[in-house]
Amino acid sequence: MTGRAGPRPSPGIDYDSAMAKKLVIKVTAGADAPERCSQAFTVAAVAAASGVEVSLWLTGESAWFALPGRAAEFALPHAAPLPELIEAIMAGGGVTLCTQCAARRDITEGQVIEGVRIAGAQVFVSEIMADGAQALVY
Numbered sequence: 001m002t003g004r005a006g007p008r009p010s011p012g013i014d015y016d017s018a019m020a021k022k023l024v025i026k027v028t029a030g031a032d033a034p035e036r037c038s039q040a041f042t043v044a045a046v047a048a049a050s051g052v053e054v055s056l057w058l059t060g061e062s063a064w065f066a067l068p069g070r071a072a073e074f075a076l077p078h079a080a081p082l083p084e085l086i087e088a089i090m091a092g093g094g095v096t097l098c099t100q101c102a103a104r105r106d107i108t109e110g111q112v113i114e115g116v117r118i119a120g121a122q123v124f125v126s127e128i129m130a131d132g133a134q135a136l137v138y
Contacts, residue, residue: 021132022053026124029138030061034076037062040138041085048092055127056095058116063101066112090115096123 025047027040041056048054064070071082089095097112099120109118128135 022055022127022130022134023047024055024057024124024127024133024135026057026059026135026137027062028060030064031074032061034074034079036138037074038076038079038082040136041082041089042080043136043138044093045080045085045088048089052092054089054093056089056093057098057124058095059098059101063097063105063107066095066097066102066107066116068111068113086113098124 023044025040025044027037027044029036029040031037040062044054044056058066065074065082065086071086074082086095095113095116097107097116097118099118102108102112102118107118112118127133
C-alpha cells in the first residue's frame with residue numbers, strides 16, 4: 001500500500017491500477033447544507049492533490065460558487081476555506097457549472113470565475129461513463 005486514502009484493492013491487484021483514473025463529483029449543496037458542501041469540495045481537493053484527475057460539477061445551490069467572491073462568503077468552522085479548495089481543484093482538474101442551474105440563476109459564461117465551464121447533462125454522462133471514472137454525488 002502506498003499510503004493513499006481509499007479502499008484496499010483485492011489481493012493480487014496492483015494498487016495504482018485499482019485507483020480511479022478520473023473522479024467526477026457532483027455537488028448539489030451550498031450554504032443551505034454547509035457540511036455536505038464542504039465535504040464535496042474537500043474530497044475533490046484531496047483527490048486532485050493526490051494526482052487523481054478531478055471534475056467537480058456545481059449544481060443546485062452550489063452553482064453560486066462559480067461566481068467570483070461567492071466562495072469567500074462561505075464559512076464553516078474547522079473546514080478549509082472554499083476559495084483554497086477551488087484553487088486546488090482547478091489546479092488538478094476542472095470545475096463545471098450545470099447549464100440548467102446557471103440559467104435558473106441567470107448566471108452567464110461572462111460572469112463565472114476564469115476556468116469554470118458551463119456544460120449540461122450530456123457532458124456529465126459522458127464523463128461518468130468514461131473508462132476508469134468514478135462518480136460521487138453530494
